[in-house]
Amino acid sequence: MKRRFIMLLISIFGFTSAIGAETKGLTQKEQEVVRISAFTASGDLENLKISLNDGLDAGLTVNEIKEILVHTYAYCGFPxxxxxxxVFMNVLSEREEKGIKDEVGRDITPIPSDRNSIEFGTEVQTKLAGAPVQGGMYDFAPAVDEFLKGHLFGDLFGRDVIDFKTREIVTIAALGNMTGVNPQLAAHFNLGMNAGLTKEQINGIIDVFDKKIGKNQGKNAREIFDSVLKSR
Structure with missing residues (x-):
């Protein structure tokens, strides 16, 4: 009887801990989003292939992963x-040959033909930044301001296969595995929290860096995030 009671307590506390890990940190799918984005940004195709398989096994749909890979180009470039x-195309072919049927998932909702990308993007950018974005850089190079508002926040963020929060996970993960982009990483820590990422979830992203990407990248991201939290 005593042993049964102890086992019951273990199961209750174990279940509670599992729920806490799921809600406060990252889900398994979100952890795989971090790895896929980070390895794409660094060009580590060997580890990318592993993370793509793990992402599909964790429940990411084919269209979600395609959207993640498309989104990264805004930060690490088309190449x-x-x-x-x-690599993803090859992964899907190999899995199909093995008889694995991956869920395709839904496609994007058609973007309204009358949507003005710059106006829509300005609204999205302002919402994520918490205030209208302006400054000397954009006065000096107004084309950059137009492309950021119209294409990045208007066209890319306007695609609804993945939400704003997931796009910020993708962005933070990509920037976190690149060098020389700490100002942008800091900016997207802020944008990520404005999009709904919690402090625990961002720490979860950094934990994935520590364990799966690289200690140096994790250390740098943690230092930047600590400075962002102090400034907020």
Missing amino acids: RSLNGIG
Whole structure:
């Protein structure tokens, strides 16, 4: 009887801990989003292939992963995004040959033909930044401001296969595995929290870096995030 009672307590506390890990940190799917984005950005195609398989096994749909790989191009460029898409195509072919049927998932909702990308993107950017984004850089190079508002926040963020929060996980993970982009990483820690990422979830992203990507990247991201939290 005593042994049964002890086992019951273990099961209750174990279940509670599992729920806490799921809600406060990252889900398994979100952890795989971090790895896929980070390895795409660094061009580590060998580890990308592993993370793509793990992502599918964790429940990410084919269209979600395609959207993740497309989104990364805004930060690491077309060459690495295209390389990532090529690896993903091979992964899907190999899995199909093994008889694995992956869920395709839904496609994007058609974007309204009358949507003005710059106006929509300005609204999205302002919402994520918490205030209208302006400054000397955008006065000096107004084309950059137009492309950021119209294409990045208007066209890319306007695609609804993955939500804003997931797009910020993708962005933080990509920037976190690149060098020389700490100002942008800091900015997206802020944007990520404005999009709904909790402090625990961002720490979860950094934990994935520590355990799966690289200690140096994890250390750098943690230092940047600590400075962002102090400034907020």
